[in-house]
């Protein structure tokens with residue numbers, strides 16, 4: 001068996017320990033004589049799995065009791081619609097456009113109400129986070145929406161925007177559980193898990209109870225997108241993504257064992273610094289975003305020469321560094337170094353980049 005260093009932006013690397021455990025339990029989950037994939041979502045065994053997963057997530061993030069945790073399907077993209085459908089009571093919301101995912105959420109919201117662009121960094125290919133200290137936010141807005149870590153462009157909000165008292169809704173898909181978070185600063189915090197938490201097919205929505213409406217703001221909201229239905233049923237209104245939730249649960253336990261989110265933050269900072277420090281002194285490779293807004297999770301870089309970029313990606317792949325090609329819309333390279341990427345992977349990548357630089361001067 002040989003495992004590569006997988007720098008994919010998502011679905012992405014998972015802790016080896018978790019995969020091994022899942023493999024061991026594949027045919028017989030804890031004496032049940034069946035795989036979690038084969039088991040009823042109403043069974044005692046699964047009930048324990050989803051309850052433990054929720055409790056471990058609550059412990060890790062310090063989620064206050066007045067927040068509901070929902071394990072749903074449809075990915076982050078489905079929540080682009082569910083958010084306005086549930087929350088747009090006054091019919092208006094503000095969006096900060098820091099990349100493609102924020103823009104998609106904004107465009108989706110426009111179908112259900114008035115979505116206002118509060119700020120954008122499109123003028124410089126989303127290579128920075130706009131100043132969010134004094135945005136044109138008005139009282140008649142139901143929420144302010146951000147994409148906290150911009151997976152494609154490699155930027156992150158180091159500080160949350162001043163929302164002037166309006167509820168904050170954040171897509172944290174690509175920075176989920178990468179560092180401690182004060183959940184109480186958000187009305188809703190959500191993310192698809194396939195970047196930093198688990199296998200594709202699960203999206204976790206953490207919403208303050210009083211924001212979950214008795215009936216959705218938008219008429220004829222599909223039952224499956226009605227947060228109240230999902231929250232009241234403890235994510236078991238219909239069959240949830242059982243196996244995915246089980247793996248997420250194992251990742252939560254792994255994170256606890258690793259020392260929790262403070263420890264992950266320290267490790268992630270250390271990993272990112274190895275890569276950024278090299279980029280900052282390299283004569284061949286350059287980081288593409290403003291230093292102050294650099295993501296700890298997604299690190300885009302270029303040589304400035306498309307052919308050389310392609311050569312690097314090909315040679316890196318041959319050497320066991322997978323998925324370093326940048327997003328198809330931006331080109332260049334991107335190394336996603338989520339929680340489960342070992343520090344050795346980042347060190348080895350930098351060594352490989354140094355060698356490539358020496359050979360291609």
Ligand SMILES: *Cc1c(COP(=O)(O)O)cnc(C)c1O
Nearest residue numbers: 075076077101151171173174192
């Ligand atoms: C990947 C990603 C999405 C889209 O996720 P899906 O689960 O594929 O819908 C949305 N937002 C961010 C920040 C992402 O990284």
